[in-house]
Amino acid sequence: MTGHGTHPGHAGTGGGLLPVLLPALVLLACSGLHLYLVGRARHRNPEPVRSRWRAVSLTAGLALLAVALLPPLAPFAHRDFRGHMAQHLLVGMYAPLALVLGAPVTLLLRNLRPGHGRRLTAVLHSRPVRVVAHPLSALLLATGSLVPLYFTPLYDSLTAHPAGHWLLHVHFLLSGCLFAYVVAGPDPAPGRPGVPARLWLLGCAIAVHAVVSQLMYGGFFTHVHAPVAQVRGGAELMYYGGDIAELLLAAALVTTWRPERRPRPVAAAA
Template sequence: MTFLAGRAWHRNPVQGWGRWRTASFPTGCALLVVALLPPLAPFAHGDFRGHMAQHMLIGMYAPLALVLGAPVTLLLRTLPAARARALTSVLHSRPARALAHPVTALVLSTGTLAVLYFTPLYNATMNQPVLHWLMHVHFLLAGSLFAWVIAGPDPAPARPGVPTRLVVLGIAVAAHALIAQLIYGGFLINVHAPIDQVQGGAQIMYYGGDIAELLLAAALVATWRPTRNRQHVAVASTAAG
């Protein structure tokens, strides 16, 4: 009886769970490990190029992989019904709706880059371990929020249509590129590092950000199911019946 119950528990929560989702979340965890452990972590602390590579992994690549694993959906499937309803209520609360708005996610993920690199904040994080780790946490959470709002398979409150999210993603691409170009040219930047490191870090940010945002755009387009197509299929099915 215990064996049968165990088999039923194992089958029901993950029914229909694809291999891509199963592989995506561990991939995101692995990217975080690479970013936070040697040899990259010591290199990132002493070289702006290493910092930028670490930022790309923590703030863009790892969040995308984690979000595409649909952890909230899996959690909702495995929680008891009462707790799942409570979590759903939180996801549909007013604070969650405000936080999950694409503009909010854009400001928290891309907008704060200007604050980090164009004010003394970056230099402070290099000298104070607490600020350094808070920066990592912010990169991870803000990147995960943006990836979830734009292309996450998990449910999101009041998520706008794909065209709107594509516009927001386009703004993020342009802002990210502009910040990288300003850093490369030495405009407005407040980073205490040799010029070759700053320019190398800007190039990593520019090209690494482009690749990550292309992957995010691909994930978004892959979820696009135009309403007109769905309505056409529904009408055709009704007529055939």
């Protein structure tokens, strides 16, 4: 089923200043906390070059979230599916990549006391976290969720209510961060596969994005109540914008990859 000719107003088109103030305050608080942690970490353990680039990357990720969640894009996204797809790309692909390249876990560990750092490390190595951070889990959450979202009535159901609309943003952000972390994150990841497996994972994501966007453009099985022109425009954004984001993720994988150090064989005594 293709997009319909009428587009019901998405939740959140009204509501006064709250839909603007709330994300703005949250992003400002995150920016302030980030600057505080960066300054404190540099004072305790200077790491000028690498930490500077990581700080820039994390700041860029917060800025991309601000572009996605604040005017003028946010009001446009409530009334036009193309705006929603632009938000989807920024919140779910571009901002997560920048945030993950900022190495937030490493920054947090540099600011924690040794005992608290060991507890956090134990949590990161726990079985539930390993299951969630498994490459297949990351792929299903970040990319596989597109199928039920756009090919069932789920999208219209979620965007019909303010809570569902924000739940969608949270899902895009968290799943996008998880996928970027598994593929190319500089933070330590227990059980992270080798480069060939991560390239295969990225290739699967590229293929799913391509198929979903092409089906959406052709109007096959799509359950989005929006004019056909908007659905096709959103599909084009997903196709080309997703390709660019995934190329950036592949580049990040190459730049953050470090070869495994294997112990040198000990020469036998003569």
